[in-house]
Amino acid sequence: MRTAVAVALVTVLAACSSSSHAVTPSSPATTTSPATATGPCTHALAGVGTTRALSLAIDGHARVVRVHLPTRDSGRVALPLVLNLHGSDSNALQQEALSGMDATADQDTFLAVYPQALLPAGIGFDWNVPDVPLRGGKAVPPDAADDVSFLTHLVTELESRYCIDPRRVYATGFSGGARMASQLGCDASTVFAAIAPVTGLRFPTPCNATRAVPVVTFHGTADRTDPYAGNGEAYWTYSVVDAATRWAVKDGCTGAPTTSRPAGSVTFTLYARCADGATVGLYTIAGEGHEWPGGPKLPRAVTRLLGAQSDAINADDVMWQFFRLRVLP
Numbered sequence: 001m002r003t004a005v006a007v008a009l010v011t012v013l014a015a016c017s018s019s020s021h022a023v024t025p026s027s028p029a030t031t032t033s034p035a036t037a038t039g040p041c042t043h044a045l046a047g048v049g050t051t052r053a054l055s056l057a058i059d060g061h062a063r064v065v066r067v068h069l070p071t072r073d074s075g076r077v078a079l080p081l082v083l084n085l086h087g088s089d090s091n092a093l094q095q096e097a098l099s100g101m102d103a104t105a106d107q108d109t110f111l112a113v114y115p116q117a118l119l120p121a122g123i124g125f126d127w128n129v130p131d132v133p134l135r136g137g138k139a140v141p142p143d144a145a146d147d148v149s150f151l152t153h154l155v156t157e158l159e160s161r162y163c164i165d166p167r168r169v170y171a172t173g174f175s176g177g178a179r180m181a182s183q184l185g186c187d188a189s190t191v192f193a194a195i196a197p198v199t200g201l202r203f204p205t206p207c208n209a210t211r212a213v214p215v216v217t218f219h220g221t222a223d224r225t226d227p228y229a230g231n232g233e234a235y236w237t238y239s240v241v242d243a244a245t246r247w248a249v250k251d252g253c254t255g256a257p258t259t260s261r262p263a264g265s266v267t268f269t270l271y272a273r274c275a276d277g278a279t280v281g282l283y284t285i286a287g288e289g290h291e292w293p294g295g296p297k298l299p300r301a302v303t304r305l306l307g308a309q310s311d312a313i314n315a316d317d318v319m320w321q322f323f324r325l326r327v328l329p
Contacts, residue, residue, distance in 0.1 A: 068114075081165075085180050088124075088175055186213075196218075215281070220307065253274035263313055266286070
């Protein structure tokens, strides 16, 4: 069944050229001013508005990466970079289609980059999240590639090829990719200015972040794959609220969490008064399944397996408004 869904995503979603633009709530309150790009750059980006596939050798492994170059880039000002990580049993092309992030990258002028994992799973791949089992409780092979190292070295490689502001690099991802993005917040806090896991926020233990990492996350209450209340697979034991609370503790947030209703079926929980001006925010989408909020419409075969899809909030637009206010010190 999961293989059939993956095939449907490849054949149907890959044809989608833009995401549906749902209601975009205001970004969380912050004392941080919008970050400005550095410049000028020494090399231009050719082929703006297109996605190119790169084959790179990193840490002795051949890796596949899809890079979307925004339409409005001049090649003369350094751009923000968003790494967008696919879920388990998936790949870079599927994630580009599932999230529909290219449209937001074109609108707001940032590089959207879709790396691909290496561990074979179904017709796709899984990420090697340190000390975390794979789906079904399977152990990660001992010779598996170090994906934290891959993704941090990938940023360096992209900075050598494209016009990127190194202080404005961000990570998001879906499901297994969200768990991987959570890991990057802990293990590479000097590389990624903020993280935005979608349907998969975790708090890695230990968390070796050397600064308060801004976090925003999205999760549906009807998610059967990674249940909102926890009690799922071996990699999914505690609740989403617990994960957000643990991040708030790590970030030194001293204020009591506050809630608001930015859209009818959406509750936003904000943990504020954190160290270094960071915040932790959780968008809870009532009735949504294991989906990317506000993304392109999914085939019925997918929603039957993963649950209802919601367009009450557009995760791409909301996370970008969050990212754009965050910059590495």
